[in-house]
Amino acid sequence: MKKLFPSLVAVKRITSAVPRSNFAEPDLEKLARLILESGGLINPIIVRRNGMDAYEIVDGDFEYYAAARAKEIEPFKGETIGAFILEEENEEILLEQLKILRKTAITENLVENQETGFFHENTSSQPADSIKNPVCLVEVPNLCENETPQESSSLEQRLTNIEAQFASQINELKAEYAREQKVLAQSIQELENRILQQVPLLIEAQLANKINELKLDSASEKQTLLEGVQEVKNVTSQPMSLLEALNSLDKNQLSANLKDAGLKPPIIQIILKERDVQPFVSFANVVERTKGLTDKTMIKIIDKWQKYS
Template identity: 80%
Template sequence: MKKLFPSLVAVKRITSTVPRSNFADAELEKLARLILDSGGLINPIIVRRNGMDAYEIVDGYFEYYAAVRAKEIESLKGETIGAFILEEENEELLLQQLEILRKTAITENLVENPETGFLYDNTSSQPADSIKNPVSWVEVPNLCENQTPQESSTLEQRLTSIEAQFASQINELKAEYAREQKVLAQSIQEFENRILQQVPLLVEAGLANRINELKSESPPEKPVVVERIPEVENVTSESMSALEALNTLTKSELLANFKDAGLKSHMIDSIITERKVQQFVSFTSAVKRIDGLGEKTMIKIIDKWHKYS
C-alpha cells in the first residue's frame, strides 16, 4: 500500500451532497480570507473519485465551501485545495480511521450535567439529545456503504446542493468570460496598432508605384484641332513674307508697296526706327510698337502683299 499524501485538486472539480446553507456565511467568509492570506488550507479535505477528473467530498464540507468562497473572492489564488483522494487500495482503511476520529471529536465536545444527568455539547447550552444536526455528524454521510442516510439527505437539501453547484459554476463561467473578454480586447488593440503602423507604409508604396507608372507612360500626342488646309498655309506663308518685308524693305520700297494700303510716311519712319532696335516677331507686336498703325491697316498690308507679291 502506498503512502498517503495530500494532492492539489481543482475546487471546480469537486461536488458536495451537503448544501452550503448548512454553514454560517460569516464563518465561511472568515476562513476563506484566512485561506487567501496564508496561501492554503492547513486541514486537507477527503474526496473520492466519481468520474473523469471529478470528485465528491467524503469529509471536510465546511473547509470545501470556505475554499469555494476563497475562489469567488480571488479566482487565481483559490483555484485548488489540498485533499486526500480515496483509492481502492486504501479507501476502507481510511474510512475506518475517519469514523474513529469523528466519534472522538463528538465525545470531546459532550460533558455531563451533574444536576440533570444529561449530556451537553460544551460548545452550546442544549442537551446532546436535542441537537438535531451536530456539526461533526453533518459531515459524516457516505462514510461506508451500509450506513443509513440521515434526515439531512432529504430532497430539499439535495436541491439546495444542486443550486449551490449551479451558482458556483455560473460564477466560474462569469470569471472565465471576463478573462476571455480581456484577452479579446487586447488582441483587437494589438491588431489596430499593427494596422496603424502599416497604413503609412502602404500609402507610401502605393504612391511610389503610381509615380513609376506615370514616369513609364509616354506623353500623349496632341490632337489636331484644325485640319491643315492648303489655302490657309499659303496665307500664313504670305503673311510671314509680309512680316519679313516690314523688317527688311527700305523706306522707298515700303512706301511703294504699302502706300495704297494706308501706310503713311511717318509710320514707315517709325517702322525703320523700331526694327533697328529689335525686329518685329509678329504683326501684333508691330501694331503695338508703331504709332498710328492699327489692326485694319495691318490687315490691308497683308492682303495687298498677298495679292501683288
C-alpha cells in the first residue's frame, strides 16, 4: 500500500450530510479567520469520492464548514482544503483507524466532564456514519436513561447557530451593499466629471460646425449674387439697337449721336418730338413720321450707328 498523503481538494467540490447549524457560528468564524491567517488547515479532513471531481465528508464536518466560511470571506485564499481521500485499497483500514481515534477522543471527553460535574457531547469532528450513541461507551450514571434534555439542548443550540449564521450573512450583505453603493457613487461621480469635461468640447464642436455651415451658405449666396450681377451686366452691356435708341435713349445723348451720324438739328428735333407722341415701331415708321428724312439717309444712319454699339 502506498503511503498516505493529504491532497488539496476544492472546497466547492465537497458536500456534507451534517447541517452547518450543528456548529456554533462564532467557532466557525474564528477557525475560518485562523485558516486565512495561517494559510491553511492543520487538521486535514477525510473525504470519499461520490462522482467526477466531487467528494463527501467522512470526517471533519466542522473543519469543512470553517474552510467554506474562509472561502466566503476571501474567495481567492480559501479555495482548497487539505484532505485524505479514501480509496478502495485503503478505505477499510483508514475507517478502522478513524473509529479508534474518535472512540478514544469521546471517552476522554466523557471522563473529563464527569470530573468537572458537567457533560457536553462534542460532535464537531464526528463523522456522520460513525458511532450512533457515543455517550454509552463508558458508564455514566443515568446519562443514557433520559435523553430528552440533551435533545432539547441540542435543538436550542442548533437554533442559536442558525440565528448566528443568519446574523453573520445579513451583516455581510449589508457590508457588501455599502461597498457596492460606494462604488456606484464613485462611478456616478466619475461619469458626471467626464460629462462636465466633454460638454465644452461638444459645444465648441457644434459651434464650429454651425460656423462652417454659415460660411458655406454665405459662399453659396455670394456666388448666386455674383451670377445675378453678371447677368445684369451682360444684359446692360449688350449694344442698344438704333430703333430702341430712337425710343428710349437720353435725348442729349441721342441728339449728339444723330448729329454725328449726319442729321441736321431740325430733323433731330422732329424725331425727339415724334417719339414723345408715340414710340417708333420700325425704321419705315421713322422715315414716314419725320419730315425731311429719306430712306437713303436712314440707311446711312443705321450703318454709322454700329460704332455706338
